[in-house]
Amino acid sequence: MRFLRPSILLVLLALPWAGAVRGQAAGAASEAAPLVMGQTFTIASKALGETRRINVYLPAGYAESTTLQLPVLYMPDGGMQEDFLHVAGLVQVSVGNGTMRPFILVGIENTERRRDLTGPTTNEKDKKIAPRVGGSAAYRQFLREELMPAVKKRYRTTAETAIVGESLAGLFVVETLLLEPELFNTYLAFDPSLWWNNGQLAKEASKLPWFTAKSSQLKTVFLAISRDGDPDVVSQLAKLLNSKPGGRITAYSEAMPQESHATIYHPAALKAFRTVFKPAPSEGK
Numbered sequence: 001m002r003f004l005r006p007s008i009l010l011v012l013l014a015l016p017w018a019g020a021v022r023g024q025a026a027g028a029a030s031e032a033a034p035l036v037m038g039q040t041f042t043i044a045s046k047a048l049g050e051t052r053r054i055n056v057y058l059p060a061g062y063a064e065s066t067t068l069q070l071p072v073l074y075m076p077d078g079g080m081q082e083d084f085l086h087v088a089g090l091v092q093v094s095v096g097n098g099t100m101r102p103f104i105l106v107g108i109e110n111t112e113r114r115r116d117l118t119g120p121t122t123n124e125k126d127k128k129i130a131p132r133v134g135g136s137a138a139y140r141q142f143l144r145e146e147l148m149p150a151v152k153k154r155y156r157t158t159a160e161t162a163i164v165g166e167s168l169a170g171l172f173v174v175e176t177l178l179l180e181p182e183l184f185n186t187y188l189a190f191d192p193s194l195w196w197n198n199g200q201l202a203k204e205a206s207k208l209p210w211f212t213a214k215s216s217q218l219k220t221v222f223l224a225i226s227r228d229g230d231p232d233v234v235s236q237l238a239k240l241l242n243s244k245p246g247g248r249i250t251a252y253s254e255a256m257p258q259e260s261h262a263t264i265y266h267p268a269a270l271k272a273f274r275t276v277f278k279p280a281p282s283e284g285k
Helices: 017-022 083-097 136-154 166-178 197-201 231-242 266-277
Strands: 039-045 050-057 070-075 104-108 157-166 186-190 220-225 249-256
Touching: 017 197, 017 231, 039 136, 050 083, 050 136, 070 083, 070 136, 083 104, 083 166, 083 266, 104 136, 104 166, 104 220, 136 157, 157 266, 166 186, 166 197, 166 220, 220 231, 231 249, 249 266
Parallel strands: 070 104, 070 157, 157 186, 186 220, 220 249
Antiparallel strands: 039 050, 050 104
C-alpha cells in the first residue's frame, strides 16, 4: 500500500543498508540499527522553568519538498512512552489513505502532567491527585510564547493550528477553547476531565467572555465521550458551542459507549481526524 512506504516513515541510521546486505554471507544478519520516524528537540522554557522535550512527525512529501507548508497539530501527552507513537501512526495512515489532510504532528512530552493540564480548583480531592496542580495557565503560555514560535521557525507551516488531548489533556483542550479560543483553529477533546473543580468549567462556559465576544476565526470542536464519562455534559457543551452568537463555531459530540476511558483515544482520534480534517473533494482525487 502506498502509505506504508518505508522510505517515508522509517529511516535506517547505519551504513548503507543495501551494501551491508550484499556483503553478508547467506543467512547472516546485520547489526541492529535505530529506526527513526520523526524528529525530536528540546526547548528551555521560561514559562515553566524547565526544559521540555518535543517530538515531531512530518508527513510524507514534506521532506521531499522545499516549499510545502503544512498546518500543525499539537498534542500534550506527546512523549514516546505516552501517546505520540499511536497518534503519529494514525496521521500517517490517514494521510496515506486519503481520509485526512496532512498535518505536522508536534508532541509535548510530560514532566508533571497533572500540574500542567489542570486549572485552579477549590475541590480538596482534586488537590490531592498530585503534589502540584493548577498550572494550565503557565503551560498555555509555554505553548503560545515559546513552543509555537519555535515550531514556526523550524518548520514550514501554515497559519492553521489544532490541538488534541484525552482525559486531563482533554480538559486542557476545552479550557483553552473557553479561555483563549484564538490560540487554535481546531480543538479535539476525548473523555475530557470536566469533573475538575466541581465541573465549573462546563457549568460556567456561557458566562465566560468568549461566548459573547466576536471571533475573527472559524472554530471547529470535536468532543468524544466513553462509557466512563458523562455524555450529557459533553452533549450540552457541544450544543452551547454551536449556539454561540455569530455562528463561528462548529462543534461535534460523539458518544462512544463501546469504549472505556482507557481505550477511547485511538478510535476517537480516528473518527475526529476523518471528520474535521477530511480533505476537500479535489484533494482526495
